[in-house]
Amino acid sequence: MxxxxxxxxxxxxxxxxxxxxxxxxxxxxxxxxxxxxxxxxxxxxxxxxxxxxxxxxxxxxxxxxxxxxxxxxxSIDINNDTSAIIDFLKKLDNDEIDDKMNSICDLINEANNIVFIGSGTSGILCKYAAIYFCALGKIAMYIDDPYFPTNYKFCESSVVIVLSVSGENADIINNISNLKRENSTIVSITNSSNSTIAKISDLNISYYVKEEKIGVSDITTQIPVLFMIESIGKRFHSKYLADKN
The missing domain is CATH 1.10.10.10 (Winged helix-like DNA-binding domain superfamily/Winged helix DNA-binding domain)
Known part of the structure; x- marks a missing residue:
């Protein structure tokens, strides 16, 4: 109002x-x-x-x-039903998502850098993802503030992994446009494949859980995103780094 x-x-x-x-x-x-x-x-x-x-x-x-x-x-009723998470985990057992995760691992291996980008709670997960990949042995960076002045040249030929629940954040979309001009490959993890960010990405994985808000605050669960970050990281390590350690 x-x-x-x-x-x-x-x-x-x-x-x-x-x-x-x-x-x-x-x-x-x-x-x-x-x-x-x-x-x-x-x-x-x-x-x-x-x-x-x-x-x-x-x-x-x-x-x-x-x-x-x-x-x-x-009268806001916060959903604490775990069935959506269980349903998501069941949906992961299919060839399409398996192939996408393997493709992301291949892209990461060929890229100069990995850059995670997001805002809000997605921005917090970007920081976690960068730390997680660094721990696995692949240097990664993160941008959790789309307003932060960025020299996009450092992202040249990078894999940019965008995290966004709605997939409609205008500032993130502007960042993606700038990154595409630097020959970066855009991978996105969004709640819906019909979102703008999903559609302009080179590769997208969507998880389809119920979106929840309190006022303007988005409290949609981020468990699927966290799971996929760790799953992609572990796959990448097993496929490309395990033999080098």
Missing amino acids: FNYEIIKNLNELELTLYRYIMKNIDKVIYMTIRELADEAHVSTTTILRFCKKLNCEGYSEFKVRLKMELQNNQ
């Missing part, structure tokens, strides 16, 4: 009103417009203008939407 685009267009009085509402949201849903004006020290005109900026016809609609949002946030 209060997204960035709306908040940045609020004037000082409206921001004062916004701060009061966010601190007293449980009370505001029962207040009249006059009561809110007195408590927040603004005019009823300011409140109506505020409601209009939130695309509400008036104060009554604003209160209804505010109450609905409050109820939605209070």
Whole structure:
């Protein structure tokens, strides 16, 4: 309801009103417009203008939407069902995924570098993946902040492994475009093969679990990604590094 685009267009009085509402949201849903004006020290005109900026016809609609949002946030049921993970592990036992994992190992062996890229929880897994591959004997790097200034030349002829649940992160997609110009091979691990990142990758593995969010925060399980990172790493070590140790 209060997204960035709306908040940045609020004037000082409206921001004062916004701060009061966010601190007293449980009370505001029962207040009249006059009561809110007195408590927040603004005019009823300011409140109506505020409601209009939130695309509400008036104060009554604003209160209804505010109450609905409050109820939605209070009634979030976090799924703790392990059946999706078990189903994913069962789906791994097929020739297509097996062939893809072997192909990724071949690409890693032929590449100058491995670069893992992602943001948020995927960014955290990128760091883990880089450490994991280094421990196995293959130097790897990670980019967990798509806004970080990057000299893409160092990624020339690299295998770039992109981790993204939604596969729709615009900043990651821009990074991929820059990396492709440096003759990098793009491998992606996403939740769906229909996502933009999956479609522009040279090779994609998708795991298809139910996406979960609390507000704007993505809490979709990352267990399939973690499993695939380790599985690819172990395959690569057995295929190309075990005999050298």
